[in-house]
Amino acid sequence: MTQKTILVTAANGTVGSALVGFLLDQGFNVNALVRNTESETARELEKRGAKIFKGDFDDIPSLQKASQGIWGVFVNGLPVFGTLDELRHNTNVINAAKEAGAKFGVYMSVTLADIKDQFPNFGPEHPNYKYWQSKYGTEKALENAGFDYWTILRPGIFMNTFFGPVAAILWPIFQKQHTILSPLPPSATQSLIDPDDIARYAAAAFADPDTFNGLAIDLSGEEITLDDFAKLVIDITGIDIKVEHVSREEAASRGVPEIINWWYDWKTALNYHIDYERLKQFPIRPTTSEEYVKNHKDDIIKFLSS
Incomplete structure (x- = not known):
């Protein structure tokens, strides 16, 4: 029997590279689409058995070349804030x-995408309007593409958001001063997920299309307050960090983006919660925040020490 081939876009990213590995372990062939074929990640994926394709989301011939012979595709475009480029x-x-004849499409969207029109004070003039239009527009494009199977994954906040490049935007003084500035109340929880778990859900969908077909699944490992998350990091790494709860005005003056407030306000207004009971029906055991910090202890220490 011929092995099925999956095209993984943004295969050099956190979720994409993990997915390539899981798919190869399950016996799939993988076409990995990357911008830089000479990157360390691309070379490692090639060593593992993936077929590497250099491509650009605006370069249709490169996408067509990478799509030849595939059975499934993992759609994972990057946000281009202020534009609809991600949708395109x-x-x-x-x-x-x-x-190219693909039968199955899986898209990594984001929580709340399906209810964005219910956001208070939201419309075409909102700074994040095109971001949400791109996410939801892609969901509808996938549903209406005519694939035999489709699945939408809507993850919450990536656990590595605190320990990588995005941290400089969301938590601007965390790396250097070991302080998370929060304009949210101490009781506010974050829906955190290990990026590898997103890849596990996608791999499970490709392996069992009938179970996952036609589903949009909100993903999270657990709900946790920033104070509890900080305590985990302290206990596991030995590095003293703290959460400083400040007013929205002070947070903004110290570089915290307004997007943190928007997400909290929208979730609160809509009484939005992840359905953790529903997630139990799928064959993925979510990684807890404690497990994630333990698994990435050395990298976290390096990040906070640089």
Whole structure:
């Protein structure tokens, strides 16, 4: 029997690279689409058995080349804030995959995408309007593409958000001063997920399309307050960090972006919660925050010590 081939876009990213590994372990062939074929990640994926394709989401021929012979596609475009570029890029991938004969499309969206029109004070003038239009627009494009199977994954906040490049935007003084500035009340929880778990859900979907077909699944490992998360990091790494709860005005004056407030306000207004009971029906055991910090202890210490 011929092995099925999956096209993984943004394969050099955190979720994409993990997914490539899981798919190869399950016996799939993988076409890995990357911008830089000479990157360390791309070379490692090639050593593991993936077929590497250099591509650009705006370069249709490169997408068509990477899509030849595939059975499934993982759609994972990157946000380009203030534009609808992500929607265009994802639509290009979906169209190329479908034209090549793909039967299954999986898209990594984001929590709340399906209810964005219910956000208070939200509309075309909102700074994040095009971000949400791109996410939801891609969901509809995938549903309507005509694949035999489709699945939408809507993850919460990546656990590595605190310990990588995004931290400089969301938590601007965390790396250097070991302080998380929060304009949210101490009781506010974050829906955190290990990026590898997102890849595990995607791999499970490709392995069992009938179970995952037609589903949009909100993903999270657990709900946790920033104070409890900080305590985990202290206990496991031995590095003293703290959460400083400040007013929204002070947070903004110290570089914390307004997006943190928007997400909290929208979740609160809509009484939005992850359905953890539903997640138990899928064959993935979520990684807890404690497990994530333990698994990445050395990298976290390096991040906070640099």
